[in-house]
Amino acid sequence: MDATLSNIDLQRSNYDVDAIRADFPILASEFNGYPLTFLDSGASAQKPECVLRRMDDVYRRSYANVHRGAYALSQAATDYYEGARKTVARYLNARSDDEIVFTHNVTAAINLVAHSYGRRFMERGDEVIISQMEHHANIVPWQLLRDEIGIELKVAPIDEAGNLLLDQLAEMFSHKTKLVSLTHVSNVLGTIVPIKKVIDLAHERDIPVLIDGAQGIVHTRVDVQDLDAEFYAFTGHKLYGPSGIGVLYGKKDLLNTMPPYQGGGDMIERVTFEKTTYRDAPARFEAGTPPFVEAAGLAAAIDYVDEIGMENISSHEQELLNYATERLNEVDGITIYGEAQHKAGIISFTLDKVHPHDIATIVDSRGVSVRAGHHCAQPLMDWYGVAATTRASFGMYSNKQDVDALVDGLKYVKEIFS
Numbered sequence: 396m397d398a399t400l401s402n403i404d405l406q407r408s409n410y411d412v413d414a415i416r417a418d419f420p421i422l423a424s425e426f427n428g429y430p431l432t433f434l435d436s437g438a439s440a441q442k443p444e445c446v447l448r449r450m451d452d453v454y455r456r457s458y459a460n461v462h463r464g465a466y467a468l469s470q471a472a473t474d475y476y477e478g479a480r481k482t483v484a485r486y487l488n489a490r491s492d493d494e495i496v497f498t499h500n501v502t503a504a505i506n507l508v509a510h511s512y513g514r515r516f517m518e519r520g521d522e523v524i525i526s527q528m529e530h531h532a533n534i535v536p537w538q539l540l541r542d543e544i545g546i547e548l549k550v551a552p553i554d555e556a557g558n559l560l561l562d563q564l565a566e567m568f569s570h571k572t573k574l575v576s577l578t579h580v581s582n583v584l585g586t587i588v589p590i591k592k593v594i595d596l597a598h599e600r601d602i603p604v605l606i607d608g609a610q611g612i613v614h615t616r617v618d619v620q621d622l623d624a625e626f627y628a629f630t631g632h633k634l635y636g637p638s639g640i641g642v643l644y645g646k647k648d649l650l651n652t653m654p655p656y657q658g659g660g661d662m663i664e665r666v667t668f669e670k671t672t673y674r675d676a677p678a679r680f681e682a683g684t685p686p687f688v689e690a691a692g693l694a695a696a697i698d699y700v701d702e703i704g705m706e707n708i709s710s711h712e713q714e715l716l717n718y719a720t721e722r723l724n725e726v727d728g729i730t731i732y733g734e735a736q737h738k739a740g741i742i743s744f745t746l747d748k749v750h751p752h753d754i755a756t757i758v759d760s761r762g763v764s765v766r767a768g769h770h771c772a773q774p775l776m777d778w779y780g781v782a783a784t785t786r787a788s789f790g791m792y793s794n795k796q797d798v799d800a801l802v803d804g805l806k807y808v809k810e811i812f813s
């Protein structure tokens with residue numbers, strides 16, 4: 396027997412996708428008599444049983460407002476919340492729990508940086524560099540800041556395959572550049588941006604970097620000390636956690652130089668009508684009752700991901716991506732957008748003469764969920780000269796049958812439109 400081959404088989408059988416699927420209750424559903432083929436994890440991932448149970452547990456047994464009461468129930472809820480902060484800090488390899496700010500999603504995290512960091516450290520004429528493949532969440536907050544204080548927004552180019560053009564990005568740096576704000580992984584093209592290189596390049600010029608990790612955290616292992624970015628933001632619901640919770644990692648010294656973004660309860664040291672003083676980070680950025688049940692759910696999701704291992708998840712998704720790329724290319728008239736050197740489990744495509752929305756509707760009749768539209772990246776769509784694409788995106792539970800169901804669905808679409 397071929398030793399190498401058996402090794403590969405062994406590795407494959409170690410990643411037990413069926414066992415993983417069994418942990419996600421929704422995947423057992425049927426739609427229109429078809430088993431659910433969920434290929435929209437890039438928009439939001441499904442939740443494993445342990446996340447649902449953890450949140451249920453907090454609501455049933457440990458529910459009271461956090462940081463407020465001296466009584467046991469409030470302390471139990473606070474323990475869940477602060478425990479979740481520790482889990483996130485450990486997972487990201489942050490130096491301290493104080494570097495983890497809970498927000499409501501990645502959009503809120505980027506807005507926090509734009510408003511707080513931006514208003515404090517930027518002035519008219521200063522520049523923020525983003526890229527051609529940003530999600531609207533990493534475009535619009537900077538435009539709001541531009542309209543308010545007159546900063547300039549510079550856009551780093553990509554090539555046709557969807558690779559960020561690093562040399563051209565580096566040429567854009569100037570003494571006016573106050574921040575580089577980039578996606579880690581494109582939610583449309585699947586491009587894995589070599590952010591470590593970008594961060595090193597920016598740091599040579601003392602330029603801080605924010606990474607939109609909404610997709611990056613889902614498909615790759617993230618170590619914030621190794622990356623050394625000033626900020627890394629992500630959203631819980633794409634990482635198999637609940638909606639309503641996001642994370643802003645920020646270097647502690649930097650966070651403590653930034654003014655509060657929203658004011659209210661819990662973020663203050665002392666309030667009088669004349670003057671209010673603020674607590675240090677992360678508290679100063681967490682005004683009001685935080686999403687503490689969601690934080691507990693996110694911690695359960697991270698524990699689950701960690702148990703399976705992000706490296707294993709990534710290589711499973713990589714294998715699926717290769718399989719899907721091959722199988723989709725069998726379909727006549729298909730164009731795939733995004734052929735970067737390093738890609739995560741996201742495939743956008745168009746089909747000749749069929750509108751992406753029609754594709755999504757028709758395959759949905761066969762239980763296949765895919766996204767159609769501009770994917771909150773209209774400038775990228777404009778650059779490719781398309782109004783919309785259809786997008787299939789994978790999670791740790793996706794399998795080859797999902798890909799086959801999509802390909803069968805597309806062949807059915809072609810029959811209808813022929």
Ligand SMILES: *Cc1c(COP(=O)(O)O)cnc(C)c1O
Nearest residue numbers: 500501502530532582609610630
């Ligand atoms: C989904 C996504 C966002 C927005 O996430 P929210 O949870 O809606 O804040 C931002 N950037 C990228 C790359 C995304 O994929």
